Amino acid sequence: xxxxxxxxxxxxxxxxxxxxxxxxxxxxxxxxxxxxxxxxxxxxxxxxxxxxxxxxxxxxxxxxxxxxxxxxxxxxxxxxxxxxxxxxxxxxxxxxxxxxxxxxxxxxxxxxxxxxxxxxxxxxxxxxxxxxxxxxxxxxxxxxxxxxxxxxxxxxxxxxxxxxxxxxxxxxxxxxxxxxxxxxxxxxxxxxxxxxxxxxxxxxxxxxxxxxxxxxxxxxxxxxxxxxxxxxxxxxxxxxxxxxxxxxxxxxxxxxxxxxxxxxxxx
Numbered sequence: 001x002x003x004x005x006x007x008x009x010x011x012x013x014x015x016x017x018x019x020x021x022x023x024x025x026x027x028x029x030x031x032x033x034x035x036x037x038x039x040x041x042x043x044x045x046x047x048x049x050x051x052x053x054x055x056x057x058x059x060x061x062x063x064x065x066x067x068x069x070x071x072x073x074x075x076x077x078x079x080x081x082x083x084x085x086x087x088x089x090x091x092x093x094x095x096x097x098x099x100x101x102x103x104x105x106x107x108x109x110x111x112x113x114x115x116x117x118x119x120x121x122x123x124x125x126x127x128x129x130x131x132x133x134x135x136x137x138x139x140x141x142x143x144x145x146x147x148x149x150x151x152x153x154x155x156x157x158x159x160x161x162x163x164x165x166x167x168x169x170x171x172x173x174x175x176x177x178x179x180x181x182x183x184x185x186x187x188x189x190x191x192x193x194x195x196x197x198x199x200x201x202x203x204x205x206x207x208x209x210x211x212x213x214x215x216x217x218x219x220x221x222x223x224x225x226x227x228x229x230x231x232x233x234x235x236x237x238x239x240x241x242x243x244x245x246x247x248x249x250x251x252x253x254x255x256x257x258x259x260x261x262x263x264x265x266x267x
Contacts (some may be wrong), residue, residue, distance in 0.1 A: 002029055022139075057062035082125045082157055100145045102236040112257065120256055121146060125153065130254045132219075132226040136233070137258025143229040145190045150227055154189060157224040162225075164191035167198040167212055181211060185218040186220045188225060195230035196240060211243050220248040228253065 002010070006164045007029045010022045018026075049207040059065045082089050097118060101108045108114075124133055133150075137144040151162045165184060170192070173180040184190060192215075217228050228249075230237070 001032065004029075010111060022051040040073050062083055065262060081128055081152070084169075085126075085157060089126050089157075090119055092153045092157055093118050093122045093125070093149060096156075097146065097149040099152065100148050104145065117142075117146065117256075117258075121150065124254055125150070128254075131223050131253060132228065132249075132253035134249060134253040134255045135227070135229045135258070136255060137231070139231055143258065147193055147227055147229050151191060160189055162189040163187045164193060166193045167195045171202055172217060173197040174209075181215070184215060185222075190219065190224065190226050192226065192228045195228050196232040196236070200240065210241070213241055216241075216245055216248060216252075220252050223252070226252070 002025045007026065010018060010026055011226055013022070082092075085092065097114075098108045135146060147164060151164055154162045155161050163184070165180075167185055170181060170184065172178075173184075194213075195212065198212060202211055216226075232240065234246065234250075234255075239247065
């Protein structure tokens with residue numbers, strides 16, 4: 001094998017002046033040089049891959065990487081607000097409530113209590129601190145009317161479908177082994193009317209269970225938009241459904257309790 005200075009000297013000679021031996025030496029040296037260059041490139045690429053792997057491992061150990069991956073893997077909650085509508089939301093709620101009252105053949109009373117209730121509902125729809133809302137109070141004070149008002153506002157303003165079922169519907173669906181119960185678990189937006197009037201336990205295949213407890217637990221786990229009306233007090237909810245369900249409702253729902261002195265609109 002010739003040396004590099006010898007290679008350079010032969011390379012400077014015109015091709016016609018090079019002997020066959022010199023041409024062979026040039027080819028041999030160039031193949032050797034190419035192999036050295038290829039090996040050097042391979043080593044550089046290997047070191048680069050190792051450096052990138054080490055960097056990735058360091059990043060994976062960082063808090064920033066953990067937070068990034070956590071955000072990517074955490075299911076997006078079915079949360080939305082009407083904040084983009086701003087000060088129009090109370091007007092939406094009032095007009096929808098007026099419409100619901102009219103459909104029931106009643107007269108809309110724009111008293112201070114009604115205005116406060118409308119303002120509270122609009123505030124919750126605009127900036128919901130919790131995914132659910134529990135409307136509690138005596139019979140006939142307008143809880144179902146307000147539930148359907150929320151449905152109208154959500155469906156018209158936010159263009160989001162909202163399903164409303166009664167607690168008795170849920171119990172009946174469970175008794176019939178209907179797919180409706182499975183669907184209600186997954187509805188992004190659901191209203192449950194008259195919690196507490198349904199049959200508490202249902203038998204399916206000889207096994208007894210409470211479909212309302214299971215439905216609330218599933219929607220709590222998924223943190224899904226749920227509006228519930230009930231005539232029960234917090235103590236009665238705890239006694240009927242158990243401490244676990246009562247605790248889930250407290251965590252999941254903002255509670256709006258109608259004034260006990262508020263007279264029934266049905267009278």
